[in-house]
Amino acid sequence: MRGCKLLIVGAGAAGISAAAAAWDAGCRDILLVDRGIRPGGILPQCLHEGFGMADFGRELTGPEYTALLLTRLGRTGAALQPETELLSVSKDRIAVLSRRGSLEQLHFEHMILATGCREKSIGALCIAGTRPAGIFTAGQAQERINLRNQDLGDEIVILGSGDLGLIMARRFTLEGKHVIAVLEQEAQAGGMARNVRRCIKAYSIPLRCRTTVREIHGEGRVCGVTVEHLDSGARETISCDTLVTALGLIPDREAARGLEGSEWLSLAGNCSRVHDIVDSAAAEATRIGTLIGRQLSV
Numbered sequence: 001m002r003g004c005k006l007l008i009v010g011a012g013a014a015g016i017s018a019a020a021a022a023w024d025a026g027c028r029d030i031l032l033v034d035r036g037i038r039p040g041g042i043l044p045q046c047l048h049e050g051f052g053m054a055d056f057g058r059e060l061t062g063p064e065y066t067a068l069l070l071t072r073l074g075r076t077g078a079a080l081q082p083e084t085e086l087l088s089v090s091k092d093r094i095a096v097l098s099r100r101g102s103l104e105q106l107h108f109e110h111m112i113l114a115t116g117c118r119e120k121s122i123g124a125l126c127i128a129g130t131r132p133a134g135i136f137t138a139g140q141a142q143e144r145i146n147l148r149n150q151d152l153g154d155e156i157v158i159l160g161s162g163d164l165g166l167i168m169a170r171r172f173t174l175e176g177k178h179v180i181a182v183l184e185q186e187a188q189a190g191g192m193a194r195n196v197r198r199c200i201k202a203y204s205i206p207l208r209c210r211t212t213v214r215e216i217h218g219e220g221r222v223c224g225v226t227v228e229h230l231d232s233g234a235r236e237t238i239s240c241d242t243l244v245t246a247l248g249l250i251p252d253r254e255a256a257r258g259l260e261g262s263e264w265l266s267l268a269g270n271c272s273r274v275h276d277i278v279d280s281a282a283a284e285a286t287r288i289g290t291l292i293g294r295q296l297s298v
């Protein structure tokens with residue numbers, strides 16, 4: 001059975017930062033795996049600026065920030081292995097990895113889990129009606145538009161005004177689409193003030209607070225949503241062909257479920273808690289990588 005001292009799962013900002021820090025702290029046997037084809041995690045699909053201010057002292061796009069992190073990693077001897085998914089891990093520190101159709105067991109001394117987070121789906125809300133085509137989470141929409149150049153629809157309603165919802169409202173607008181409204185159940189936007197300013201106000205996109213979607217209409221394809229005004233209880237139906245949900249993120253540490261608290265397991269980045277800013281995910285992972293790297297260097 002193959003083995004390594006430090007196995008890091010997830011090559012997003014957190015995993016890459018942890019690997020580079022662990023190497024710098026003296027650990028010389030590091031394997032960094034990711035199920036994706038390319039490293040960077042969520043960053044390569046984030047074409048907007050807003051990354052890396054604390055880390056590199058300037059505002060970068062997601063791909064630019066990834067490139068700098070990978071340059072940092074490239075100065076170390078940590079091995080990066082893409083297309084490798086962690087399926088399970090046992091108490092005796094054996095990871096089951098899937099790579100291009102074959103399974104491998106790998107023994108490790110310590111694991112840093114940096115598997116990021118996943119989006120809450122529409123199923124998390126009690127919304128009546130059909131589930132036709134034309135409903136996307138904001139992350140799905142971002143990936144399809146930015147990386148696959150897909151055309152998702154023309155008349156867009158966005159449910160949720162966290163940063164992801166705000167960023168996608170601007171993205172659709174820049175694509176020439178009509179963002180009818182961003183709907184938010186709270187009294188103010190959930191995202192950072194800078195994103196409200198840059199993504200919503202700058203493009204005069206309507207942000208409707210204290211509203212939510214109560215029903216989805218459409219057979220085959222979305223044709224409208226019923227919106228409730230939460231303070232008055234009044235309802236209206238808005239015609240649209242696309243509903244984008246930005247309902248929040250949930251740390252994803254499914255692969256190590258039940259093993260949290262083991263002394264050989266650390267969590268870093270968004271799988272530990274959701275970080276709004278990439279720099280704080282990277283900084284946390286750097287701290288953890290340094291600590292574990294020192295322990296494994298002796």
Ligand SMILES: Cc1cc2nc3c(=O)[nH]c(=O)nc-3n(C[C@H](O)[C@H](O)[C@H](O)COP(=O)(O)OP(=O)(O)OC[C@H]3O[C@@H](n4cnc5c(N)ncnc54)[C@H](O)[C@@H]3O)c2cc1C
Binds near residue numbers: 009046115274
């Ligand atoms: C749409 C969006 C916009 C954002 N905009 C900004 C911004 O403008 N400025 C800013 O500072 N921050 C922004 N953030 C936040 C920032 O991107 C994140 O905090 C940070 O990228 C999280 O890094 P991570 O490494 O923890 O997770 P991720 O980037 O999600 O990386 C996790 C990696 O783990 C891999 N993985 C998961 N499960 C497995 C498994 N079982 N086996 C192998 N690999 C696995 C995934 O493939 C992925 O590559 C944004 C986030 C999103 C979602």
